[in-house]
C-alpha cells in the first residue's frame with residue numbers, strides 16, 4: 001500500500017520551490033513551496049534574504065498550481081497581479097523537523113516530508129533547507145499575529161554557512177532561468 005501510494009516519481013524527486021519576482025501594483029517576491037501537490041505561497045514585499053539578522057514580512061497568498069513555477073513573462077492587464085514575473089530563484093528543498101529547540105533534522109523521505117510540511121503549515125512554523133541558485137541553507141517561515149489580529153508570517157534565515165549580513169535580493173536582478181532582468185522581461189526581450 002505504502003509503495004503504491006508513494007509511486008516512482010515521488011520516491012525519486014525532491015520537492016521544489018520557486019521565488020518569482022513580480023512587479024504588480026508594487027514590487028514583491030512570491031515564495032512558493034511544493035507541499036501536497038500544490039505550491040503553498042507567500043508574498044514577501046522586501047524579498048527573501050540570506051541575512052540571519054533580520055526578519056522579513058511574508059503575507060500568505062493562495063496556493064498556486066505546480067506548473068506555475070515555470071512561469072516567467074508578463075501577466076496581462078485583465079489578470080490579477082498584471083505585470084512582469086521573473087523566476088528569480090528555483091530548485092529543490094529538504095524539509096526540516098525541529099527535534100528540540102534549535103536542533104533540526106532533515107526529512108529526506110518524500111512522504112514523511114509532505115506530512116511534516118502539512119503539519120508545519122497548520123502549526124505556523126515551517127522549516128526547510130533550500131538548494132537554489134541564490135537561496136541556500138536553512139530557513140523558517142513563522143506565523144505571527146500582528147496589530148489588529150491580522151495574520152502575517154515572518155521569513156527567517158537560520159544562521160549557517162550560507163548566511164550573509166546585509167543581503168538584499170534587489171541587488172540580484174537576474175532570472176535564474178533566462179538571465180534576464182525584470183525590465184527585459186517586461187519589454188519582452190528574448
Ligand code: MN
Pocket residue numbers: 022024028029030043081
Ligand atoms: Mn505576486
